[in-house]
Amino acid sequence: MARKPDLLPGTLDMLILKTLTRAPLHGYGIALSIKRLSDDVLTVEEGSLYPALQRLLLQGWVKAEWKMTETNRRARFYTLTAAGRKQLGLELSEFEQMIAAIGRVLKDAQEV
């Protein structure tokens, strides 16, 4: 079994918030979405979504609601709140700054 890269610490919350920007999703949907969007590069231990979702709920960044799926099953759907959207913006810009910084360091290292 090929070893997949671990998620950067602290990024799971950001990824969840990001996937919720398009539409409300249930937990499984979020996992699928992250996997697809990253072309199977980013996989999470799927269960760890749930403690993370509890954390986001507690912060008030997402809301949860029980609804019926297309296949008529009961599932809990998560929706991004206004506060969550703001938080995502904040985290994205911090993340981009960090990536840029890392990029600069790596580029510099190559040139030497």
Place this chain on the structure above:
Amino acid sequence: MNTLSRFLRKLSLIFRRERFGDELDEEMAFHREQAEKEFVAAGMTAEAAQYAAMRQFGNATRMKERSNEVVGFSFETVVQDLRYAIRQLILNPGFTVVITLTLALSIGANSAIFSVIDGVLLKPLPYPQAERLVRVFFSSASFPKFPLNPFDFRDFRVRNQSFDSFAAFTRGDLQLSGNGEPARISAFGITSGYFRVLGIKPELGREFDSNAEIAGNGQQIILSDRLWRTRFGAAPDIVGRSITVNMLPYTVVGVMPAGTDHPGNDYHALPYGDSVDAWWAFTFTGDPSDRGSHYIEGIGRLKDGVRPEQAQAEMNGLQAQIDREHHGDGGWKLLVIPLYREIVGSNQRMLLVLLVAVGMVLLIACANAANLLLARAAARQREVAVRLALGAPRRRLIRQMLTESLLISLLGGSLGMVLAVGGVKALVLLLPAGFPRVAEIHVNALVFLFTLLVSVCTGILFGLAPALQASRIDPKRGLYEGGRSSTGSARQRRLRNGLVVAEVGLACTLLIGSGLLLRSFLNQLNQDAGFRQDHVLTASISLPMAEYKSPAARRQFYQRLMDGLKIVPGVQSAGAGSDLPWTGYDENTSFTIEGKKPLPHEDIHARYHMATPDYFRALATPLVRGRFFKESDGPDSQRVMIVNQAMARRYWQNEDVVGKRISTEDTPTEKDWRTVIGVVADVKDTPSSASAEPAFWLPHQQAPHLDMSLVVRSNSDPALLADAMRDQVKRLDPSLAVADVRLMDRIADVSIATPRFAFFLVALFAGLAIVLAAIGTFGVISYSVSQRIPEFGLRMALGAPRRELMRLVLAQGARLAVGGSALGVIAALALSRVLRSLIYNVSPSDPLTFIGVGLGVFAVALLACYVPARRATRASPMTALRTE
């Protein structure tokens, strides 16, 4: 705002925990089903799909736990740990009871001793700014603490710069008459400003002013609140009233509030506390140039910022001045010591020794508890390995094990607190009479806090090592070995053995300490006292000066009293003396020896006493040479005296003393000489005094004192003579009070109460310590034997005789016992010097005690190994091998 809403959400979830869990389960199940469907759709079998979904999802229980942690409060995990710990304790009731009881006993003992220390040493004295109060004494090589002369005191008071206020006091009990039976009351003569020094204001009236110190201005008295209430019905108009004291009118000028504590005194001591009934105004009489008579004690309040040493230096300067003015010999130095130190005195050392002793007991109990936990942790290895394998963080495991040990220690602590309440009551009853500040010993909030702190520290102390050890288990090994046959690492074994050696050592140290105290106590009990305490009733009588001004009246009173007492049925002999043995009497005088020139700066002095003819017979003090006093040694016959052996030895060495003459005058004329007619055996000031002081006795007929102690020897129960004694006194003078009616046995008992108290408690703790150490040794050896049963079986199967197995186990125990005893002996050698001031006539490194106790402890430890060793020999080769 955010934190608040988060908190509120957490709070709201507390009551919906079950639904929260159900919902989480449901959505996680939904998740796995969806994943499964996908795998099936991709062509997997149903079973393979299920496993794949589970693998992809991860540890569901762990995820649920983590979700719970997110929404839960942090204390909730503590509650979980606590529940788990309680379950564990209930599952092992024997373990729980043993460990809790030993901890309760040792924590309780610590709390009880701490209560005493808190009351006696830690609580501030009940005077405002008590740290500024000092006691002032004269001091010389032969008299380290000596009272002041009144005129010296007056000079100090006027000239010093160090004191805010300076006063003096002297014991002088009074006889109160009117308002019922005449009564002797405990009283002190005090100078003006005495209560200003102490910082206590009268509740009625005022304290004495300087006018009261001048003779002839009328006698004044201040009453204690107690006397005012019991004797005068708390009359509000008491101030200004005249009452009859010592057959004279005294004017009441004030009443002191309840709880006016006596600061303690050295000379005719009255115990510290609310012990004084009244204070009379001290008057300065006599010739101010005569500075030879010392009987008042100094007490002062230092100015803010002045240290006692500074005051002492200043006073020594003043004393040099006074010596120059009055041609003193320069032999006296001044001693200024803080009141606190004077009150607490030698008891401080004893209490600290007791605290160290109970502390050691607690350490032993800790070592036992740690060993029990270690053994149990080994048995629980598998459980721990499973939990580690399931992903429990080590930190959490350590915390959970510490929760268990803390629960045990707090349980022990609360039980100990209950024991301490009873223990303190018992301790107070056991304390020697006259022990300072007994009334202030209570179990209070501070004691409670101390107990809590000790319990928590104890729990961490005995829980930490086992918890760390257990969490260090490698999950794979723990699971393979199945927790049964693992003998524990060498490190674990070393730790367990080390704990046993330490506790045996501590117990040995304590036993040596109690052995030294026992030897000291026995020495005091069995020493040749110089008198017999049994069958003797004593009492004291104080003739009022007003009615017994003439020496003839005093002579007649005591002579007639003795004559009356002698014919009471049951009385063997009756005498009276100025004092009783072992009561700390120390009236001294210097004197001149006929035909001897004192060396320069030689201090020729002796205790002086008065006695009636049968005083020594009643006390059964042996006559060594010459004769006792006779009725015929009257006022007009030859002036005679009896000396003790110490005086004969000190001043006449090997000469025959009978017939020698001394005089208390500096330049005696022929009529001033007194002839020694007898030598009596030595009686020391107190049983623990190093040796008897030189002393002499004058016949009461030739030195008719007012205050005498009666000594009546009975041929049956002396207590039955008390009424007859009172009747005889009443027959002669109905206005007299008979005070301090006591059996000589009791006086002797009280005088050895302190060594007995110290010995009793240290022995109690040492006994507890050796029992605990034996249990500890037994436990560790038993554990080791149970672990080695397969090995023993194998040895037996290979032909080792049973005796050989016994020897193996005993040798293992003996190594620990030797280590422990040796450690104890070394520790005791280092520590026993602190006992020096508490032991009498025993060297702190007394070889008998050290060797005896060392061997005894070794024997006990070995005995503790005997039972497990027996079990080892009973190991059957078959069962032993089968368990492997």
